[in-house]
Amino acid sequence: MKKEFFEKIKLLNNFSFLVILIFVFFISFGISKTRFLTNGKESNYHIYPISIPKKVSFAGEEITLAEDDLIERMDKEFLVNTYWQSNTILLIKRANKYFPQIEKILIDEGVPTDFKYLALIESGLENVTSPSGAKGFWQIMKTTGKEYGLEINSNVDERYNLNLSTRLASKYLKKARDKFGSWTLAAAAYNRGMSGVQNKIANQNQTTYENILFGDETKRYVFRIIALKNIVESPESFGFYVDEGQMYKPIEYKKIKIDKPINNISDFSKDYGLNYKNFKIHNPWLLENHLNNKSRKVYTISIPSDKI
Incomplete structure (x- = not known):
């Protein structure tokens, strides 16, 4: 009887030891996983709405967010780009690599440097091809490229040349700005086309981007540019912490x-x-x-x- 009692005690001790081991394993795994996901830094993960400013600006032009429509459109772009974390971190890293080169060309062409964010939303700063056939960082269509003097054939496609494509985009944007009197509408024209914007102005008798009813893509376009401009220029304010050593490096x-x-x-x-x-x-x-x-x-x- 005494022997059986001690056997039970021994079995219970072994079982307790096993439970403790399992508990320690999962606690250790959880800590390791947290440290991996937070890059070794303490983190309390919470999800919050984004505070929307009363005014935003693009290329030196101010938009007052005084209507529910404008507030909700701006809110959407801040939320989408803040909480699509993996994509936005990649955009921040690529911006560090390519923006210096793009900025120099925009300055040389007399275009506000905020337009570098147009390239960011068009392609994510990758040489991608859209379903409609637009190519390169600036997503230039073949007809537009040839109209502005780019060589496009089976051997050479200068839409993939960052210098030449940025200069083409600059010429288009300056032409649109001269036509509409606004850099904001010039940005809208880059998405909708100059004739498309002109038709909206004529039909609605309005001359500012925020007061014109555009289709879904164009009505989001400038607000998305503004949201990413704010996030990339002040990433920590939106919860993005990218060390300098983790950035993609510019190339000379x-x-x-x-x-x-x-x-x-x-x-x-x-x-x-x-x-x-x-x-x-x-x-x-x-x-x-x-x-x-x-x-x-x-x-x-x-x-x-x-x-x-």
């Missing part, structure tokens, strides 16, 4: 002029310390493994400065 380029064909880009790139993949990453407008250039046009090749 040496520009190489070439006025002859390139028979083999794989071989050509080796002369500049690059393999084919990296050469194409920095020159995505070259579509094939060669450059035809029968007309002896002068092209500009971008080579990272640390390779020369």
Whole structure:
């Protein structure tokens, strides 16, 4: 009887020890998981609405959020872009890499630097292709690209050239601004087209973006730009903490002029310390493994400065 009693005590002790081990494991796992998700920093995760300012601005033009319609539209863009965390963190990182290059061109072209956020919402600063066929950071259609002088064919597509496409976008925006007298409406025209905006102005007898009834995409367009401008310029205010070392780094380029064909880009790139993949990453407008250039046009090749 005494022996059975001690056996039961032993079994109970073993069971208790097992329960404690399991408890410790899950507590440790939870702590490790929390530290992984918070980058090793203490975090109390709460979800809050966003405080909407009474006034917002874009390209030096102020919009007063005095109507429920305007407040709700602005609120939507702040909420969507704040709580789509993974996408917004990527946008913040890419902005750090590409905005310096874009800003220089916008300043050179006489366009407000706020328009860099237009490229951000158009493509996420990636060389993507839309369902309608628009390409590059600025999402330029083929007809528009050719109208403004870009070369677009099976060998070269200059919509993927960040310098040339930014200059095209600048020319379009300046033309729209001259037409409508407003940078905000110029931004709307980039989405809706100049004729589309002109028709809305004529039909509704209104001349400001916030007082014109646009379709769903265009009525969100400028507000989305403004929301991302505020988030990227002050990420901590919206709960985004990205260390400097986690940002994507800007690249300094040496520009190489070439006025002859390139028979083999794989071989050509080796002369500049690059393999084919990296050469194409920095020159995505070259579509094939060669450059035809029968007309002896002068092209500009971008080579990272640390390779020369």
